[in-house]
Amino acid sequence: MSTPAALTPEAIESAFAERGFVCTGEVATTLYLADVLGKPVLLEGPPGVGKTEIAKLSAAIHDAELVRLQCYEGLDEAKALYEWSYGKQMLYVQLLREKTAELLAPSADLRSALAVLKSHGDEFFSRDFLLPRPLLQAITSERPVVLLVDEVDRADEEFEAFLLEVLSDYQVSVPELGTIRAKHRPRVVLTSNDTRELSDALRRRCLYLYLDYPSFEDEIRIVESRVPGIGATLAQRLVRFAQSLRKAELRKSPGIAEVVDWALALVAVGADSLSPAVLGRTLGALLKNREDVDRVLAEPSRFRA
Amino acid sequence: MIPALGRFVEALRGEGVAVSPAELLDATRAVEAIGLEDRARFRAALATTLAKGRRQREVFERLFESFFAPPPGPGKGKGTRPGSSAGEGAPRRRAQGGSSGARSRPRADEPRPRARADERRPERKVRAMVEEVRAARRVGRLRVVRVEPRAGETKGPEAGLRCDPGKRDLKRPMTGDEERELAREVPKLVERIRLRSGRRFRASRSGRLSPRRLFRENVASGGVPFVLPLRRPKPRRPRVVLLVDVSFSVARSAGYFLLMAAEFLRIGRDARVIAFVDRPVDATRAVRRWLARGRGAAPQVRAPAARPRRRGRRPGEGIAGPRGSFADLLDSLRGLNLDAPSDYGRALHGLLRSELRPRGRDTILVVLGDGRTNRLDPLPWTLEEIARQVRALLWLVPEPEEQWGTGDSALAHYLPFVDVAVEARDLAGLARGLTEIVRRL
Numbered sequence: 021m022s023t024p025a026a027l028t029p030e031a032i033e034s035a036f037a038e039r040g041f042v043c044t045g046e047v048a049t050t051l052y053l054a055d056v057l058g059k060p061v062l063l064e065g066p067p068g069v070g071k072t073e074i075a076k077l078s079a080a081i082h083d084a085e086l087v088r089l090q091c092y093e094g095l096d097e098a099k100a101l102y103e104w105s106y107g108k109q110m111l112y113v114q115l116l117r118e119k120t121a122e123l124l125a126p127s128a129d130l131r132s133a134l135a136v137l138k139s140h141g142d143e144f145f146s147r148d149f150l151l152p153r154p155l156l157q158a159i160t161s162e163r164p165v166v167l168l169v170d171e172v173d174r175a176d177e178e179f180e181a182f183l184l185e186v187l188s189d190y191q192v193s194v195p196e197l198g199t200i201r202a203k204h205r206p207r208v209v210l211t212s213n214d215t216r217e218l219s220d221a222l223r224r225r226c227l228y229l230y231l232d233y234p235s236f237e238d239e240i241r242i243v244e245s246r247v248p249g250i251g252a253t254l255a256q257r258l259v260r261f262a263q264s265l266r267k268a269e270l271r272k273s274p275g276i277a278e279v280v281d282w283a284l285a286l287v288a289v290g291a292d293s294l295s296p297a298v299l300g301r302t303l304g305a306l307l308k309n310r311e312d313v314d315r316v317l318a319e320p321s322r323f324r325a
Numbered sequence: 326m327i328p329a330l331g332r333f334v335e336a337l338r339g340e341g342v343a344v345s346p347a348e349l350l351d352a353t354r355a356v357e358a359i360g361l362e363d364r365a366r367f368r369a370a371l372a373t374t375l376a377k378g379r380r381q382r383e384v385f386e387r388l389f390e391s392f393f394a395p396p397p398g399p400g401k402g403k404g405t406r407p408g409s410s411a412g413e414g415a416p417r418r419r420a421q422g423g424s425s426g427a428r429s430r431p432r433a434d435e436p437r438p439r440a441r442a443d444e445r446r447p448e449r450k451v452r453a454m455v456e457e458v459r460a461a462r463r464v465g466r467l468r469v470v471r472v473e474p475r476a477g478e479t480k481g482p483e484a485g486l487r488c489d490p491g492k493r494d495l496k497r498p499m500t501g502d503e504e505r506e507l508a509r510e511v512p513k514l515v516e517r518i519r520l521r522s523g524r525r526f527r528a529s530r531s532g533r534l535s536p537r538r539l540f541r542e543n544v545a546s547g548g549v550p551f552v553l554p555l556r557r558p559k560p561r562r563p564r565v566v567l568l569v570d571v572s573f574s575v576a577r578s579a580g581y582f583l584l585m586a587a588e589f590l591r592i593g594r595d596a597r598v599i600a601f602v603d604r605p606v607d608a609t610r611a612v613r614r615w616l617a618r619g620r621g622a623a624p625q626v627r628a629p630a631a632r633p634r635r636r637g638r639r640p641g642e643g644i645a646g647p648r649g650s651f652a653d654l655l656d657s658l659r660g661l662n663l664d665a666p667s668d669y670g671r672a673l674h675g676l677l678r679s680e681l682r683p684r685g686r687d688t689i690l691v692v693l694g695d696g697r698t699n700r701l702d703p704l705p706w707t708l709e710e711i712a713r714q715v716r717a718l719l720w721l722v723p724e725p726e727e728q729w730g731t732g733d734s735a736l737a738h739y740l741p742f743v744d745v746a747v748e749a750r751d752l753a754g755l756a757r758g759l760t761e762i763v764r765r766l
Contacts, residue, residue: 029359029366049359049369056358057351057374064379214379217713223377224345230379 026055027081035081041073042234042242050229051078060187060208062172062223065231067213068275072170075209079166084207087161088168089154091175097182101192103151109144145196155186158206165206172222173212180222187225233266234276242276247283257294258283262306264323265316271309282306296320330356330371333392337375340384341674341704344375364395380706471726471748472757491753495578495723504577504643507752511581514756515588522763532556563597565590565762566683566715568676569608570694571600571655572667573640578723580644580651582693582755587616589763597681603668605676606661608654615646615654667697669735670704677707684714689765691758693721693749696729696736703735705742712742717765721749721758 027035029048036043051074054061063071079086089100113120123140127133152160158167172180186192190202210226212218234242239259244250259279266273274282285305291298299320307313316323330353334344355370368389376385490510499507538554567586569579583598590596593613600608641651655663676682683690690711696703712718720743722729722736729746730737740746747758 045365046369046372049366050373053355053358053370053373057354059351062377220343220377224348226377227351227373228377229373230382 026052028052032081036077039077039080040245041070041077042238042245043074044238046229047074047231050227054207054227057227058205060210060226062210062212062218062226062228063231064212064214064228066233066273066275068273068277069231069233070276071211071231072168075166075168075170075211078207078209079168082164082166082207084164084166085161086166086168087154087158087206088170090170091172091179093174093176095175095179097179098153100153100155100179100182101186102153102156102194104145105149105151109149112144112149142196147197150194150197156192156200159186159190159192159200159202161206162203164204167206167208169208169210171213172210173214173216173218177219180219184221184225233263233273236260236263239263239276239279243280243283246280247287249287250283251292254286254292255283258286261294261323265307268323270307270312270315272307272312274306278306278308294320329392333371333388334375336388336392337381337384340388341707342376342381342384348374348377364393367393380709383706468745469726469748470745470757470761472751472753491756492751494750495581495752496574496750499577499640499643501643504641505645506643508581508584508644510752511584514752515585518585518589518756518760518763521760524763558594562685562688563595563683564687564766565596565689565691566681567596567598568605568683568690568692568694569598569600570602570667570669570692571661571663572602573663574697575694575723576640576651576655577644578721578749578755579693580641581752582721582749582759583612583651584616584644584646585755585759586762587612589759589766592616595766597683599676599681600655600658600661601672601676602661602663603665603671604660604662605672605679605681606658607681608658608661611654611658615648615651617647666699666701667694668701669694669696669698669739670702670707673707673711674704677710682714683711686716688715689717689719689762690715691719691721691762692743693723693758695722695724696734696739698733698735700733703738705735705738708739709742717744718742719744719758719761720746721755722746723750723754724748725750 029045029052032048032051033043033045036048050061053059063074065071075088076086078084123136124133127136150156154167158165169183172183175183187208190205191199193199210222233239236259239262240255243255243259244252247255262274262279262282282302282305285302286298289298289301291302296317300317303313303316307316330349334349334352337344352371352374355374356367359366359370361367371389372382372385376382490507491514493507495507532555535554535556539550539552540548542552542554543550567583567590569575569582571579579600583592586592586596592598593609596609598608598612599605639652639655641655644651646654655661708718720736720739724734726748728734729740745761747754747761749755749758
């Protein structure tokens, strides 16, 4: 199993910046340490702060393939690791019927026919009939891989335990095939929205990073890097507005992506201030819940301070 | 490097962050990879390997500041010398007592809530406190419930003495007779809650028939079913956990509250009672025995034998259940030190670590207490952790709202994690709190 070469934290920071992602020193240090220590990274934080984006960019800067495993309630081994392609097996059995009859023709009794079958029996449980799911894909890939296990808090606890087993030594045993070892150690990024407490065992094996909403200055930098045509005053105003929305108790607080979308929308309609008319036309890009929109439009001045 | 890091980890453990040896190894390797030149990176490396959660991170930040002080001059600090890898003193240590792990008085560098100067001017103190609670209300989901005085009623303790006994301040000193007089109010209040909630709280005679018991219990009548036995409900996790502060100032409120609550919750089946002064003690069985009705053979609440009696008047002497007074009940609880100073942080931490810990998505945690923790560390994260594992968290405060969080009260630290806080300084307030609980059943 080869170990991926580590980029220094400074290199990671600048590579992220090239791709328009404002990355704090902490993120860069954690990604660097993940390479050095060979540990998965657990990113936790509210939705829309760029957890998934970090994994994607990490794949891009390391020139690696991104394999994504989206977790949900009821996700099990078969859907995460591998499955036997039953349909394909059946199809082959049908097509090869004559061939099988031919093979079995010389055998006089049932016992010898079984012996013949036995000697060919493993053909239908070979790699040709294996459907690799994300975890196996990540392990068997010829190229370096970034494995993104997204929203791991949505999966069940049993799956979390199973994940631990796979992540501890990056190998998988398939009873019919034996143990499959990773050629390259995958870089693993787990994300969680903190909807469920993850087990201590999982936390212990990972490097942990809590991503919060960015500071005022950082968010302005993000908006300016993503929305080139935006004026400095407008950027400041809209970020201040968005940050005050996050402090208010909304049903769904706006994430960074929504703020960027909103900034794009404001530039598109040629707005230079946040007048009620402009808000009414563009707020749909920022808030995705009708009650929230109504509440903000009712007294927008509350959020402008 | 290792000794300094080891002491730091030791201090983290002392604050309740369980750092495993494997994580310490990770941290060591991380520091080797990152080096000591850049303080921000050094901090990030330790944080990502040692603090595996948001509240762990808070503790980490606090301790990091006191352990690894920034270099005095730009790049001239003893610890920032490049290549001082063996530097035992590399990051300068400042806190000496940190590694003892003992929870002592808050450190000097820890920000105290609000300035001391405020304490000389009570009205400003109260205002500052209210601001704090307001802030908590905005980020947390706090709902504050108060019993508003009716029109024409004057507020204040003196007024309370003259009018409705339900409005008597329970924290004021009282004699046993006064307590008995107030206890007579309890059935009225109970009846009022019962009527308002419009629900039946006694077990009903409907449900699923138990076939096995049907045959067994009707053998005498030759199988003719005169008795229709119903299935007994299975034991289950308690739906309500009552965590009651029974220290001197709150014990009286606790007694009245339990007296009322037992009318609505089956203590031992639906509800668990945990009493605390500085550590949690399971009082479920004792309270059930205290309130057991009928069948006269049940034993009296065990009299305190080995323990020296508390000196002076005991609160709760006039609150009599069918089996002795509430004060006797408290004296009989094993493991409860009534003379200890209240320590909410330690009690909550103990609860979090014990199997009594309330959890489950249909469990409600009810805390009764004033949050006065004698300036000991309130460890608010313990409550946050507990709150995360229950459906709802209610807090009954036996104090007027103006006094919440003032002086040595740590309520402001706890309220952000509370769903409903009830001002329960009198019987009416306790009844109001109980209504909130009953509504959620």
